Amino acid sequence: MFDIANPCRGICEVNNKGYCKGCLRKREERFHWNEFTPFQKQLIVNLCGRRRAKAIAAKQQAEWQAKYGMAEHGIEEQTIDIPQLDMFVEADSQxxxxxxxxxxxxxxxAQQQQNIEPPNVKPQSETPTPQNQPQLQHQPQPTDQFDLF
Structure with a gap:
């Protein structure tokens, strides 16, 4: 019912990657166009659109890099002089x-004014002595220690 039109633009020259410069189809896609099903033709047209968008993006990126002085592999190295601070300078360390x-x-x-004792030191009155320690209650015998029933 609906026939997908041939995307050929009449240029029919091949670029360095093997795609037609006009429609961006591969050789097999161009030569066997009439043998493809409508579904396959639509897939090829979609691929051509993606290839065209990719080519346009690459061209715009190349123009942008040329305009702003960018190198081919990224930003050109610029020498920025940032003095490194010396960690062992005598005047600053003093x-x-x-x-x-x-x-x-x-x-x-401030601690002396608030009369706060350091947390690591316990007052002598709170330190346990043998007289202040509570007596241990019945210690289980080793035989009934694991007897749960």
């Missing part, structure tokens, strides 16, 4: 040490 010491002193003074 200032850092002094400021750190001041911070520690301020924290110690």
């Amino acid at each position: 200032q850092d040490i002094q400021s750190a010491e001041q911070d520690v002193q301020q924290k110690q003074e």
Whole structure:
């Protein structure tokens, strides 16, 4: 009922990849066009559209790279001079040490003002002694230790 028209544009020259420059069909697709079913013809037309879109995108990318001075394989290397900070500079490290010491002193003074004991130290009254420890209750004998019934 509906016949799919031949996509040939009358140029009929082959590019470096073997596709027609006009319709972007392969040789087999061009020579056997009349033998294909309508479904196969539609697939070929869809492929030609994809090939054309890919070719246009590649052409636009090449133009963009040429316009903005891009290299073929990406951005051209540009030498950017960023001085690397030296990690072991004496003047800076002395200032850092002094400021750190001041911070520690301020924290110690704040703790002393609030009368907070460091968390690692327990008061002596809370440390267990043999007299303060509770007596252990009945310890199971090894024979009835695993007796569950």
